[in-house]
Amino acid sequence: MPDSVSSLYIGLMSGTSLDGVDGVLASFTPGSDSISATLAAAYVPFPEHLRADLMALQAAGPNEIEREALAANALAVHYADCVAQLLRQTGRNAADIRMVGVHGQTIRHRPELGFTRQTNNPALLAELCNIDVAADFRSRDVAAGGQGAPLVPAFHRALFGDDRQSRVVVNIGGIANVSILPAGAGQATYGFDTGPGNALMDAWIKLHRGQHYDADGDWGASGKVHEGLLARLRDENFFRLAPPKSSGRDLFHMDWLQAALQKTGEAVAPADVQATLAMLTAGTIADAIAAHAPDAQQVYVCGGGAENRFLMRLLQQALQGRAGVQSTAALGIAPNQVEALAFAWLARRFDLRLPGNLPAVTGARGLRVLGALYPA
Template sequence: MTTQNANTTLFIGLMSGTSLDGIDGVMASFPNNDGNEPQQHPATTLASAYMPFSATLRRELMALQRAGENEIEREALVGNTLATHYAACVERLLIDAGLRADQIRAIGVHGQTIRHRPELGFTRQTNNPSLLAELTGIDVIADFRSRDIAAGGQGAPLVPAFHQAVFANPAETRVVVNIGGIANISVLHQRTDGATTVTDIGFDTGPGNSLMDLWIKLNKGKDYDENGVWGASGTALPMLLKAFLNEPYFASPPPKSTGRDLFNEAWLAAKLAQFPQLSPADVQATLVALTAATIADAIARHASDAKMVYVCGGGAYNPYLMKMLGRSLAQHGSAAAVESTEALGVAPNHVEALAFAWLAQRFDLRLPGNLPGVTGAAGPRILGALYPA
């Protein structure tokens, strides 16, 4: 049982990402402060929970990634379903921590991205935060991306600000790589003048696990390549990798963000059409190489002095992908070592949920949650919208 400390405030963070596998939830304790910037390493994880999505929910969420019949009603119904799943995750966290709803300051919930079109001025994370507040009796803070887009930003990635707060070290340049459905990096630069470390770049590098998950689903009916075994059984094909890399997004400068709007089944099919009769295992190995190569290239371009690369997200649990990332970094002339964020005290599958607990705290303190240098927004903005219990 967790004993609440009068000097701390409790927040819950909920994240369901592009991989569409389920919900990661954490209960986090943050030190109280007087409204000034909290000190680095601000969060302590008190409990965690994972709620997998059913096959039916996954199919419906996937279908909503593209235009379809009656999609407004379908999205509303999926939002209700998600809210009940989020509420079940919150209940599990409360039980495991031995706490009551009235002891939690707020829930920070990302929602499920179904469209991300910052170039058109919008992003859409389906959810029903009002229902979640009603079901849990806890204030809910949601819709974190829209304000940044309204200020001219990409609305993504948002996690670099959290990475800066938790993982930066002024004595060395570090890179934090989140490999979910889409991969993104946060460059945490060394500062030799003794100033507080700042993140001056962070962006989506391209596909993380999404295309690998798609390919194994199409060929083996599995949701993901457990431990990267299937990918490791194949051989990465240089000509196919070159075709994959022939995508303008990879060469475009940051700030930038992406998602299934670009990297989807149609994108993959168009690339594979150039190479008939490939071994499916070789395609999988080449998709692993694509993720590793695009991350390594981004690090070589923007963090050539990095000594450490810390990986979070589901990709951190794929030994073959981690090996290929290390190999790709070496090919780019980097001597950076690759480890998971476990080495920094945060489990790889908890980082994003913890980030949304942190963003909820930022909203509660009326402090900015974005980094304009990362998203391209006109300036720092308070992110999120409050749905009172």
């Protein structure tokens, strides 16, 4: 790419938690995929009706095609709003931006059946923003036999890898995943989904307290871990699978939790369930680190889970002193900006026609250029 072409990219991410859109405007070193600066960040919350529509699309229902199309249109409007906020913050206009990278909203993830579905209308986003849009990053990896997820380990290596220190980056969104970054640039990077992150905790507090998330983990911290329920939850076969592996709401949903509650044979106080769900997330992440990164010296957490002090404390305890736990803020990147930055980086990789996946992570047959272009 000639250096005269803009090196400004926008990344947009709306995750499994269904809370809203995180966006960043990043500049890249000309001719490379190295981020030189994050110039702005913005957040656009989803209205309640859109949350409900997207949640309903997680399972089969009537008139799905039309409902998905309408939700995709609404998403594009919110994505465009986020782009507009980033431009206003920086005094830029559409002509200054090379490309927008947008993940879309995952409504089904079934790589074992050969597909993953991130609903989106990138054509409408390109029309609204008048900026080229790169989207649908996961499908090419799935077409090559991969899981299509997680895609962030390659980015985590580029942003957080260290020649002297073995690190693990844990993204705790609706689903949790780990990126294992051994010391040294030549060492293999890999990662995988570990299981539920915030999705079950968010759904449980919404059911019982009408809140979208457990602020600071205070409600969970008020309860006690129910060992019988925890054992039931941990008996899920997904936790025993060897990587590569990925998951989503297709497996970890409220019916799954309710089935485990019924099998405990006794009533469990709602706050105790919340504490147990936090322990499930922390424990399964710690298990993954112990099994696959036993020499990790530091664990850095991003995503909404980094704001849950109770969950962070449980993770530190579950690691039993094997590594320290901090948010990615310690490395200069706010936890809620990391995933959006990843999709700015993936858009840059797509633009340079460089691969965006890691076959060791996803199980794909090889490196692939990820994404599809929707020109302005």
